[in-house]
Amino acid sequence: MTWGGIEAGGTKFVCAVSKAPPRLDARVEIATTTPEETLAKVIAFFREWRDLRSIGIGSFGPLGLDPDSPAYGLVTHTPKDGWQATPLVAPLEQALGVSVALDTDVNAALWGEHRHGALRDHRTALYLTVGTGIGGGALVDGRILHGASHPEMGHQRVPQPKGDAFPGICPFHGACWEGLASGPAMQRRWAAPPESLADDHPAWRIEAELLALGLANLVLTVAPTRVVLGGGVGTRSGLRERVSQQLTTVLAGYVRDPAPDTLLVAPALGGDSGVVGAIELGRA
């Protein structure tokens, strides 16, 4: 039997199949263009696998995740041009005749790390990605947290460092966490791509402070036993250690178990947390 998974992103769709996750038997990256063109290529990839049993999708959003809602299975009010109200589940089910599961990109990555990675022995945990945006998924008592909708942790408000007047770049909230600390926010603030900023650039001190403030709020709310920090900015060499230090400072002795400087870890599945998690979401 073969199981499929899709990590659906704003710039590319990563599609993979596996007979024994987390090992991938095939993996392809498809550029995200129009929904029609993109999904046609996705379907063509999976059609090759005759014993395909299921597909799981971890997607950018916001998504309709309530099975009783007419919006189920859609990308809903996304800012991404052409993708508003785009069905993801139905076209794949119809074209491939398999069951299709859907969750957010971060929930898929969370699930991948829980099933096969850094969160394997953890029942209450977070997966946080810091890159083109900031997104988070929460595992509570071994299950992915879904409430009224999926969480949008990246849009929480945090205090800005003293004297900092950067207005933030979030089109909804200006200086929310994502608006202050995502990759594009760093780019706007420093007029340079984050990856070009040297390790001793003040940008990284401010970034570590901002990430620690938001992370402290999440830790105080969900009480995770471990947090995976992923994403292009989140996995920048040296940053995780600085955030851990700052987190200890921000919590100021209030959370002791586990010690705040042991909470944060890197994704064990590297760049494949999302697609491996998507495969496992489909199998469930």
Add this chain to the structure above:
Amino acid sequence: MTWGGIEAGGTKFVCAVSKAPPRLDARVEIATTTPEETLAKVIAFFREWRDLRSIGIGSFGPLGLDPDSPAYGLVTHTPKDGWQATPLVAPLEQALGVSVALDTDVNAALWGEHRHGALRDHRTALYLTVGTGIGGGALVDGRILHGASHPEMGHQRVPQPKGDAFPGICPFHGACWEGLASGPAMQRRWAAPPESLADDHPAWRIEAELLALGLANLVLTVAPTRVVLGGGVGTRSGLRERVSQQLTTVLAGYVRDPAPDTLLVAPALGGDSGVVGAIELGRA
């Protein structure tokens, strides 16, 4: 059969028994003095009930809630004089010969509202109390969220209103949410008890703003379908409506379902959410 419950607070212990919750057959308030004196009076109250089957406790904290830890059943590193490392569960079990369950005061109130009050038809929800402190409990998929420890949502960081230089009063974090917006924080800021401030005093505008900011963070993290706002300050007449308005402004269209101005409700059990919830925690 009779079930008992205790809402253990820093100023009083509310003890009650019930044969058919949420109706209370007896209810007593015992001043919180030393642990020995207070618990002796608590035990004396419950000893009168021969068919007592269980006791649930919703307590101030922090608490040891991990059954595998030596700190289980204790009030741990509380700032309350004389109560550090005080066992709550063991003395009651020994004296009364019944099983004793323990959770935080806010989790008990959350559970009371879930079983018999405003959260009855909700599976993912929050109970928030704003009074001598700010505390929160989360219901996720019908169960009380317990992670590494119980949440400490009141200690999250939120931005201060523009130009506001109030340093906050939290001994751990200064200007955290509780440090800025609890009853004692209002008292310090305005040099008057909150209940003495008129409805048109600017204090209430700032309080509503601060509460909405922290609440927005919780909503974005847990995605609740309803939030109960309790506590001496939280139930101040007119405040909930102002917080709801501000919450809509802060979320800025990002959370649509449920509409932010319908999320917040008053406790349906009034001042008995905690003790009724404690009774139900013991029955479980």
